[in-house]
Amino acid sequence: MxxxxxxxxxxxxxxxxxxxxxxxxxxxxxxxxxxxxxxxxxxxxxxxxxxxxxxxxxxxxxxxxxxxxxxxxxxxxxxxxxxxxxxxxxxxxxxxxxxxxxxxxxxxxxxxxxxxxxxxxxxxxxxxxxxxxxxxxxxxxxxxxxxxxxxxxxxxxxxxxxxxxxxxxxxxxxKAPTEDRSPRPALMIATAVSLGAALGQYGVSGWDIRHLLFAAGGFALLGVFASRLLPPGTWRAARGLPATVLLCGLGSGVFFTLEAYVPLLLVTDRGAPPLVIGLAFTGAALAWAGSSWLQGRLPAHRPRHHLVVAGALVQAVAVTLAIAGTLPATPEYTAASAMVLAAVGMGVYAPSLTVLSLTHSPPGQQGQASSAMQTTQNLGQITVLGVASAVFNAGLAAGLPAPAAYGAAFGLLLAPCTLAVLLAARTARTAPR
Structure with a gap:
C-alpha cells in the first residue's frame, strides 16, 4: 500500500x-x-x-x-x-x-x-x-x-x-476461499464501464461540441453498464451493502472534487503562492491519517453508521468553507483549509463504510464487496467531478465572474453531503428499530 x-x-x-x-x-x-x-x-x-x-x-x-x-x-x-x-x-x-x-x-x-x-x-x-x-x-x-x-x-x-x-x-x-457462485460481471461490462469513465474524463475537460459528445457517450456507457457491477438496489440505497456502496461514491466524489478545484481556485483566482497549496495537500494527508487512526480506536460498540453521519457533516462544513473561500473578502487560507477539513471527514467516513461493507458481505464474497466499493469510489469521482466541471464551465460561458463559477461548483457538493447524512442509517448492521 x-x-x-x-x-x-x-x-x-x-x-x-x-x-x-x-x-x-x-x-x-x-x-x-x-x-x-x-x-x-x-x-x-x-x-x-x-x-x-x-x-x-x-x-x-x-x-x-x-x-x-x-x-x-x-x-x-x-x-x-x-x-x-x-x-x-x-x-x-x-x-x-x-x-x-x-x-x-x-x-x-x-x-x-x-x-x-x-x-x-x-x-x-x-x-x-x-x-x-x-x-x-x-x-x-x-x-x-x-x-x-x-x-x-x-x-x-x-x-x-x-x-x-x-x-x-x-x-x-x-485452502482457497469458498467459490463465489454468484453471477460474475462479464469482462465486456467492466471494459465498457472503464471506457465510459475515460470518455467522461476527457469530455468534461472542454465546453465545445466535440467534448460534449465525448462526455455524453461516456456517461451513456456508465448509465447502461455501471449498475451491473454493483449490488442490486444500489441506486435506490437499499439497506445494507447497496446503501453502503452508494455512500462510498458520494463521499469520494465530494472530497476529490474539492481536491481538484480548490488548488485551481487558489492559483487562478486568489494568486496563492505554491507553498500554500503544498501545505494544503500536506495538511489534508495528515488530517486523513489522523482521523482514520482515531476512528480505529473508538469503542467497538459505537454504531458505525453514526460515524458515517459525522464524516458527511464535516464534509458539508468543508464545502461551506470552500464557498466562503471564493469571496474576495476572505483570506486565501479559507479555501485551503477546506481541503484539510474535508480530509478529516473522509478519514472517519471511508474506513467506517469499508468496515460496514465487509460486515454486510457473506463469507467468500468480500472480494465482490471490495470491488463494488472501488467501483463506486471511482464512479463518484468521475460523476461528481464531471457535473461540477459542467456547472463551472457553464457559469464561465454564461459570463459569470470566476469566483461565482467556483462558488456554484462548490455549492453543488452540498447535495451529496446531504444525501449521505439522510441515507446513513440504511448502512447500519441491523435495521433501526
Missing amino acids: FLTGLAALAVIPTLPTAARDLDGVSLYPLVAGCFVAASLLGGVLGGHWADRAGAQRPLAAGMVLAVATLLVSGASTSIWQLAAGRFLDGLAGGMVAVSVNTAIGQTYPDHLRPRVLALMSTCWIVPSLVGPPLAGLVAEWWTWRVVFFGLAALTALPALVVVAVLRGPAWAAR
Whole structure:
C-alpha cells in the first residue's frame, strides 16, 4: 500500500511535463483520466479473482503489473504510449487496492478490521509528504522519465518478494476461499464501464461540441453498464451493502472534487503562492491519517453508521468553507483549509463504510464487496467531478465572474453531503428499530 501510494502521488507533478515533451498537451485530459478509468476494471477483475482463488494471487499479479507499467510509461515515445501506461497502472492499482481490502476481510476478525484499515491509511502519509515535491524536483533537474524508472526500481524487489512468498509451500497448502457462485460481471461490462469513465474524463475537460459528445457517450456507457457491477438496489440505497456502496461514491466524489478545484481556485483566482497549496495537500494527508487512526480506536460498540453521519457533516462544513473561500473578502487560507477539513471527514467516513461493507458481505464474497466499493469510489469521482466541471464551465460561458463559477461548483457538493447524512442509517448492521 505504501508503494502504491508513492507511485500514485509521485507521478502527478510529472504528467504535464511529459505531455508537453511528447507533443500531446491536447490529450492531457485523457492521460490524466486513464488511471481512474482503469481502476474500475482492475477493481472488478481483482475482486472476483480474489473470491475465486484468494486475495494473494491478484495481489501478486497487480504488483508485477505495476512494475511493468512504470517501465512502459517511462519509455514512452508518444502521448498514446503514456496514456496506455497510465491505463495499465490504474489496472494494477485497482487490483492491489481491492486485494488488500479483501485480504483484510478474509483474514482479520471484525473487531480488528478498523485498526488494520487505519494502518492502511497511514501508509499514505509519507508518500503524500515527499512524493509530489520530490518527483517535481527530479523532473526539473533531470527528466520526468527518471521518476517512472525510479519508482519501478523501488517496486521491483517488493514485488518479487511477494511473488516468491505466495508461491511458497505455506501459501500453497492453504485452502482457497469458498467459490463465489454468484453471477460474475462479464469482462465486456467492466471494459465498457472503464471506457465510459475515460470518455467522461476527457469530455468534461472542454465546453465545445466535440467534448460534449465525448462526455455524453461516456456517461451513456456508465448509465447502461455501471449498475451491473454493483449490488442490486444500489441506486435506490437499499439497506445494507447497496446503501453502503452508494455512500462510498458520494463521499469520494465530494472530497476529490474539492481536491481538484480548490488548488485551481487558489492559483487562478486568489494568486496563492505554491507553498500554500503544498501545505494544503500536506495538511489534508495528515488530517486523513489522523482521523482514520482515531476512528480505529473508538469503542467497538459505537454504531458505525453514526460515524458515517459525522464524516458527511464535516464534509458539508468543508464545502461551506470552500464557498466562503471564493469571496474576495476572505483570506486565501479559507479555501485551503477546506481541503484539510474535508480530509478529516473522509478519514472517519471511508474506513467506517469499508468496515460496514465487509460486515454486510457473506463469507467468500468480500472480494465482490471490495470491488463494488472501488467501483463506486471511482464512479463518484468521475460523476461528481464531471457535473461540477459542467456547472463551472457553464457559469464561465454564461459570463459569470470566476469566483461565482467556483462558488456554484462548490455549492453543488452540498447535495451529496446531504444525501449521505439522510441515507446513513440504511448502512447500519441491523435495521433501526
